[in-house]
Amino acid sequence: MGVTDMTRPRALPRTDRWLRPLGWASLVANCVLVVTGGAVRLTGSGLGCPTWPRCNGRSFTPHGAYDIHAAIEFGNRMLTFVLVAVAVATFVAAWQSGRRDLRRLALVLALGIPAQAVIGGITVLTDLNPWIVSFHLLCSLAIIGVAVLFLHRLDHPAPPAVAAGPVTGLAWATFAAAWVVLYVGTVVTGSGPHAGDVDSPRNGLDPLQLSQLHADVVFLFVGLTVGLLFALLATGGSPVARRAVVVLLALEVGQGAIGFVQYFTDLPIVLVGFHMLGAALISAAATWVLIEVREPA
Structure with missing residues (x-):
């Protein structure tokens, strides 16, 4: 040969x-x-x-x-x-x-x-x-x-084993915060309009208080993402991991903007639809970030 x-x-x-x-x-x-x-x-x-x-x-x-x-x-x-x-x-x-x-x-x-x-x-x-x-x-x-x-x-x-460290822990915290945001978002939806049918029940919780809780966990999520980006910059994280965090942060800003506008405009269905697409993209991006931080190339 x-x-x-x-x-x-x-x-x-x-x-x-x-x-x-x-x-x-x-x-x-x-x-x-x-x-x-x-x-x-x-x-x-x-x-x-x-x-x-x-x-x-x-x-x-x-x-x-x-x-x-x-x-x-x-x-x-x-x-x-x-x-x-x-x-x-x-x-x-x-x-x-x-x-x-x-x-x-x-x-x-x-x-x-x-x-x-x-x-x-x-x-x-x-x-x-x-x-x-x-x-x-x-x-x-x-x-x-x-x-x-x-x-x-x-x-x-x-890989057979992944070394844990402070940056990896921060990535896990960011991933967990993403899922808290997604879950609380579904509970907010269950308390408001757009039930899927005029006779469908609601969860009985206060939409105003839930919306405030949702906003609070979003701020936590954004703060953790920003912290993760600075941590990667300070420790020389891989370019792919940094890019993934930047993409996630951009999606968070977009989602937050849509969320605030839809709240103050009585939840128009077009904006709510885009917000749901954003939730799917947030799930994908948060997973990508965790993977790239845990397993840098």
């Missing part, structure tokens, strides 16, 4: 070449699911299909004299089949790669989709109980984080 043969990169198997596009497809599709789920709630279509798994008592699809709400809710349910197809293809490709870490993450992604479908069914059967709706959204946000980790693992297999 000559030198040219020894230095030539090995051609990736066909399944390996599909792993990255499938990983991105999983990430994007779950972000789209968050937005379309928000559209269902914001248009009052949460009970457009009043039963589950059927759309109504007789059929899995809306038919006959049905309105736009049934079409919107049914369309959101159909997105589940796209997610299933992507998840199955990702798992098959990960299995063929022979890497155990990719197989585990692909399995989590695959199992997350039917789990979400069941939670969605419980949401409908409980007439859009706000606490279950909150859990439904949080599960999607968690799946988005797993998809980010999957994409990272394609080029960076899991």
Whole structure:
């Protein structure tokens, strides 16, 4: 074998070449699911299909004299089949790669989709109980984080051990604060309008007090992110980690601006929809930051 043969990169198997596009497809599709789920709630279509798994008592699809709400809710349910197809293809490709870490993450992604479908069914059967709706959204946000980790693992297999330090601890605190912000945001939503149906219950908590609590934890989140950025600059953190923190900080500023404007303009549905997209991006960015700080290249 000559030198040219020894230095030539090995051609990736066909399944390996599909792993990255499938990983991105999983990430994007779950972000789209968050937005379309928000559209269902914001248009009052949460009970457009009043039963589950059927759309109504007789059929899995809306038919006959049905309105736009049934079409919107049914369309959101159909997105589940796209997610299933992507998840199955990702798992098959990960299995063929022979890497155990990719197989585990692909399995989590695959199992997350039917789990979400069941939670969605419980949401409908409980007439859009706000606490279950909150859990439904949080599960999607968690799946988005797993998809980010999957994409990272394609080029960076899991290290045998990760050295802990003050900067890593600060990254974990920032990640935890992100999830506190996301959770409190869902509770705020459960106390206000846009329940998904005019007859759906609210959680009974005071929207004003919850909004103040949400703002407080957002300030904490932003402060931790700024502190993490300065810590990386002071300790010579990797450029990728610093870039990830800057992206997260930019998303926080954008989310905060949308949040304040929507609060003082009586929650217009367009802004609320963008705020939900921002929540999905925050979940992805916070995961990216934690990964890059813990496992610098």
